[in-house]
Amino acid sequence: MARRAIEASRVIVTGASSGIGRALVVALIERGASVVAMARRRERLDELAAELQAGERLVCIAGDVTQAADRAAVLAACDTQFGGLDCLVNNAGIGGLGPFAGASPDRLWRIMEVNLFAAAEFTREALPLLRRGRAPLIVNVGSVLGHVAVPGKSEYCASKFALRGLSDALRIELAREGIDVLLVSPSTTSSEFFERAGEHSGITATGSLRGAMAPTAVARKIVSAMQRGRREIILSVGGNLLVWLDRICPPLASWILKRWG
Ligand SMILES: NC(=O)c1ccc[n+]([C@@H]2O[C@H](COP(=O)([O-])OP(=O)(O)OC[C@H]3O[C@@H](n4cnc5c(N)ncnc54)[C@H](OP(=O)(O)O)[C@@H]3O)[C@@H](O)[C@H]2O)c1
Structure with missing residues (x-):
């Protein structure tokens, strides 16, 4: 994995209207x-552009990552405005809360569509531009729950485990073309994510965000990992401990998660 300069690099970020992406x-x-910067809520993107005053260095496009035409518009804008693409960040993601048995099939479908299929297709479609890029990189924002499964978030875990598998496979497959793949696995981060996960599931999100990382801290770590050519980062000490425990003693990790997960 190559070290790279962020200055003058050309990057697409999905899910840019809030939280980690913003x-x-x-x-x-x-x-x-x-x-x-891409997301569906145009007014949020307008606010971001007004705040940053970055001129021609920031292009905001309102669109849905699950729509092929919207992804094509983002790639075309990047090529036209910046003359190419060096890094695609698949960050857009949604959650779901509550037991699997009683949930509607729509919940599973929608979560897989946004968190996995859209990221996979965006990657495939971006490859022709990335092949011409400088130190090209794909960043997939997964989750600690893509390493360790917890109850009540089964569809989300499935989507993030699958995104991790895709990232690992593509890292090897694309290495010969000089395209790197970085998997970022955040743990709890203070964003709109949980509120919206409750909305998608038709229930009210409960639980504490105590100890959650700030999106700005997550963003700093992602930028540093991009620069240093890391292949994977798991954010937070707790996240690393959980992943480690699940690898060396899965029954103990399951017991802890059953009790406190
Ligand atoms: N927060 C956490 O604790 C946590 C932990 C681990 C991993 N993550 C992962 O981190 C990533 C970012 O989450 P976050 O915490 O920053 O949550 P967030 O504040 O809810 O942000 C999610 C972003 O994704 C965008 N998005 C959702 N569906 C989209 C679609 N169909 N098309 C385009 N954009 C879409 C949203 O924008 P619009 O609604 O405007 O489209 C929003 O900008 C996600 O992949 C999430 O799974 C989060």
């Missing part, structure tokens, strides 16, 4: 990158 756009622009 913070990542800010961090990249501050470090001199040119960014195409």
Whole structure:
């Protein structure tokens, strides 16, 4: 995996209207990158552009990652405005809460569609541009729950485990073309994510965000991993401990998660 400069790199960030994606756009622009920011809520993107005043270095496109035409518009804008693409960040993601048995099939379908299929197809479609890029990189935002499964979030875990598998396979497959793949696995982060996961599931999100990382801290770690050519980062000490425990003693990890997960 190559070390790379962020300054003057050309980056697409999906899910840029809030949380980690928004913070990542800010961090990249501050470090001199040119960014195409994508999400569905146009007003949020307009606010971001007004705040950053980055001129031609920031292009905001309102679109849905699950729509092929919207992904094509983002790639075309990046090529036209910046003359190419160096990094695709598949960050857009949604959650779901509650037991699997009583949930509607729509919940599983929608979560897989946004978290896995859209990221996979965006990657495939971006490859022709990335092959011409400088130190090209794909960043997939997974989760600690893509390493360790917990109850009540089964569809989300399935989507993030699958995204991890895809990332690991593509890292090897694309290495011969000089395209790197970085998998980022955040643990709890203070964003709109849980509120919205409750909405998607038709229930009210409960639980504490105590100890959650700030999106700005997550963004800083992602930028550093991009620069240093890391293949994978698991954010937070707790996240690393859980992944480690699940590897060396799965029954103990399951017991802890059953009790406190
Ligand atoms: N928060 C956590 O604790 C946590 C932990 C581990 C991993 N993660 C992962 O981190 C990533 C970012 O989450 P976050 O915490 O920043 O949550 P967030 O604040 O809810 O942000 C999610 C972003 O994804 C966008 N998005 C959702 N569906 C989309 C679609 N169909 N098309 C385009 N954009 C879409 C949303 O924008 P619009 O609604 O405007 O489209 C929003 O900008 C996700 O992949 C999530 O799974 C989060």
